[in-house]
Amino acid sequence: MQKALAIDAGKCTGCKQCELACSFEHEGIFNVVRSRIRVFIFEEEARFVPYTCTQCDQAWCMQVCPVGAITSDPMSGVKSVNAATCVGCKVCTIACPFGTINYNAGSGKVEKCDLCGGDPACARECPTDAITFIDAGLAGYAKMQDWAARTDTAPQAAS
Amino acid sequence: MHHVIIGTGPAGVSAAETLRRLNPGSKITMIGGEGEVPYSRMAIPYVLDGGIKEQGTHLRQDKGHYERLDIEVLAGPVTRIDAQHKLVELLGGSAVNYDKLLIAAGASPVKPPVPGLDLPGVHHCWTLGDMRVIEELAQSGEDVVLMGAGFIGSIILEALKKRGVNLTVVELGDRMVPRMLDETAGGLLKQWCIGHGVDVLTDTGIDRVEPDGERLSVHLTSGASLSARLLVVAAGVKPNTGFLTGSGIKVGRGIVVDAHQQTSLPDIYAAGDIVESHDISTGEVSVMAIQPVVVDHARVAATNMAGFKARYEGALAMNVLDTLGLITTSFGLWHGTGSGEQAMSLDAENYKYLRLEFDGDHLVGAQSLGLPEHVGVLRGLIQSRIDLGPWKQRLMANPHQLAAAYVACTNGVC
Ligand SMILES: Cc1cc2nc3c(=O)[nH]c(=O)nc-3n(C[C@H](O)[C@H](O)[C@H](O)COP(=O)(O)OP(=O)(O)OC[C@H]3O[C@@H](n4cnc5c(N)ncnc54)[C@H](O)[C@@H]3O)c2cc1C
Numbered sequence: 308m309q310k311a312l313a314i315d316a317g318k319c320t321g322c323k324q325c326e327l328a329c330s331f332e333h334e335g336i337f338n339v340v341r342s343r344i345r346v347f348i349f350e351e352e353a354r355f356v357p358y359t360c361t362q363c364d365q366a367w368c369m370q371v372c373p374v375g376a377i378t379s380d381p382m383s384g385v386k387s388v389n390a391a392t393c394v395g396c397k398v399c400t401i402a403c404p405f406g407t408i409n410y411n412a413g414s415g416k417v418e419k420c421d422l423c424g425g426d427p428a429c430a431r432e433c434p435t436d437a438i439t440f441i442d443a444g445l446a447g448y449a450k451m452q453d454w455a456a457r458t459d460t461a462p463q464a465a466s
Numbered sequence: 467m468h469h470v471i472i473g474t475g476p477a478g479v480s481a482a483e484t485l486r487r488l489n490p491g492s493k494i495t496m497i498g499g500e501g502e503v504p505y506s507r508m509a510i511p512y513v514l515d516g517g518i519k520e521q522g523t524h525l526r527q528d529k530g531h532y533e534r535l536d537i538e539v540l541a542g543p544v545t546r547i548d549a550q551h552k553l554v555e556l557l558g559g560s561a562v563n564y565d566k567l568l569i570a571a572g573a574s575p576v577k578p579p580v581p582g583l584d585l586p587g588v589h590h591c592w593t594l595g596d597m598r599v600i601e602e603l604a605q606s607g608e609d610v611v612l613m614g615a616g617f618i619g620s621i622i623l624e625a626l627k628k629r630g631v632n633l634t635v636v637e638l639g640d641r642m643v644p645r646m647l648d649e650t651a652g653g654l655l656k657q658w659c660i661g662h663g664v665d666v667l668t669d670t671g672i673d674r675v676e677p678d679g680e681r682l683s684v685h686l687t688s689g690a691s692l693s694a695r696l697l698v699v700a701a702g703v704k705p706n707t708g709f710l711t712g713s714g715i716k717v718g719r720g721i722v723v724d725a726h727q728q729t730s731l732p733d734i735y736a737a738g739d740i741v742e743s744h745d746i747s748t749g750e751v752s753v754m755a756i757q758p759v760v761v762d763h764a765r766v767a768a769t770n771m772a773g774f775k776a777r778y779e780g781a782l783a784m785n786v787l788d789t790l791g792l793i794t795t796s797f798g799l800w801h802g803t804g805s806g807e808q809a810m811s812l813d814a815e816n817y818k819y820l821r822l823e824f825d826g827d828h829l830v831g832a833q834s835l836g837l838p839e840h841v842g843v844l845r846g847l848i849q850s851r852i853d854l855g856p857w858k859q860r861l862m863a864n865p866h867q868l869a870a871a872y873v874a875c876t877n878g879v880c
């Protein structure tokens with residue numbers, strides 16, 4: 308069974324524990340700027356929305372990469388960047404309509420959520436269960452996937 | 467079912483992989499044109515700047531990738547398509563029969579009608595073959611002239627500069643990348659390049675090139691002349707449709723296709739730089755020649771070839787450029803509709819610029835200089851035609867809110 312991040316923005320308090328956890332997990336430092344999950348804060352509406360890659364089926368980043376540096380794990384569906392192969396051309400950063408793959412000028416490579424290899428730190432550290440890691444079918448990605456389909460120039464074949 | 471693909475660039479390879487996924491039992495044959503392992507032109511600059519080895523340009527890095535997927539790769543090129551007998555002829559005379567054919571033979575660089583461009587020492591930067599010559603000639607300290615500061619020219623500019631050559635760029639337009647950036651962004655980019663030791667001459671053409679022993683004498687329209695060991699020509703590309711003459715396949719600016727990427731002939735499809743697309747921003751037809759469009763074509767074409775239905779809704783122009791550390795992007799109608807509203811933020815001193823173009827409640831185009839994070843949302847906002855609601859005014863007041871606008875509008879915070 309594939310698992311996915313389920314985000315319940317209504318439970319988010321904007322504490323940014325997820326950002327810190329992500330940065331520490333991937334970079335070994337606590338620096339929200341280096342996080343691959345971002346909490347958007349809407350003060351007027353008093354809403355907090357944690358936001359990251361949904362490992363979408365369209366996988367624009369993976370399709371567009373000119374050197375095959377992004378691969379999809381057949382078991383988990385996670386799309387991850389092989390830094391040794393990435394040439395840093397950034398074409399994936401403009402092709403992903405969610406803006407969830409970003410260039411890091413320090414490394415000269417791109418970075419995205421890789422679900423921490425199966426135990427995502429953001430979900431582990433979220434104190435309010437606004438982020439949980441559950442069966443993909445239950446994760447309620449339907450809404451995000453609607454948006455994915457609206458951007459898609461090539462709806463996948465119905466087989 | 468035998469699927470035959472002409473061309474082993476990103477369009478051909480993406481299509482072959484999609485076909486294998488959707489039609490596991492079919493026979494798939496790709497025919498190349500250059501006798502190389504399938505590779506990506508886009509990766510060439512990163513070999514020139516020393517970032518990767520030549521093998522890093524290969525479209526797929528795992529050894530035995532095509533064998534594993536049971537995709538046969540033949541050396542071409544294809545010289546003729548005989549649609550009546552459903553076969554393609556290869557150089558040397560052999561023929562390959564097909565049930566469904568994909569034409570993904572790409573484009574070639576244009577050589578403008580300037581005297582002297584056939585001299586040794588004048589090269590394009592388009593193939594691995596070109597790259598090997600440039601590696602040889604563009605040694606550190608050499609004098610090199612680059613003709614054209616368009617999108618591809620500007621990518622080559624960075625690679626050449628990183629090799630340590632003395633570089634002069636000659637561009638006919640009034641700024642760098644005139645088809646992707648406005649005066650402000652193109653001007654800032656030029657200033658940035660000059661600050662990084664590249665001579666950028668805009669509003670200037672190359673009048674003629676003459677031999678000068680081992681070197682070249684490059685005469686400019688301004689009357690000045692430059693001495694160089696190498697002249698690299700990056701003055702646009704044109705689809706490789708020459709070998710289609712007499713095939714009956716309709717060609718306009720590129721191969722004409724329908725929404726299923728099928729050509730004017732049955733069982734023959736086309737994808738990539740060789741095809742003209744419907745531009746969703748302008749409503750016009752053009753050859754986009756950019757990677758995101760190429761792979762979308764390939765996916766649609768292959769899905770239809772495999773017997774499923776997929777439609778291509780049209781292409782969105784999008785480019786990202788990294789010029790010696792300054793990142794610029796442009797999307798869609800970056801120059802605006804002429805009658806829509808506009809939001810702009812400029813910090814010239816720190817090389818930061820963002821310009822958004824609206825049509826009513828929708829974002830229709832954008833450019834950025836000094837990369838904002840989450841830049842992909844520009845594609846999302848434009849291509850999904852997201853109703854911005856109150857976020858339109860917020861973006862007018864502060865265009866840097868664009869990622870927040872995207873997240874808000876797709877999460878019901880508006
Ligand atoms: C230096 C450089 C940098 C670039 N950078 C970017 C970038 O940053 N972003 C971006 O979006 N795009 C970039 N591009 C453009 C991008 O590389 C092309 O859009 C893309 O390669 C097109 O893919 P394609 O498969 O349609 O054609 P191609 O990659 O041109 O492949 C066509 C294939 O067909 C073969 N062929 C041609 N004629 C025949 C024949 N008669 N028979 C058999 N085979 C034939 C060719 O040999 C080749 O293998 C760059 C291009 C260059 C040269």
Ligand code: SF4
Nearest residue numbers: 372393394396397399
């Ligand atoms: S930046 Fe890296 S991962 Fe992204 S498309 Fe280019 S090579 Fe592939």
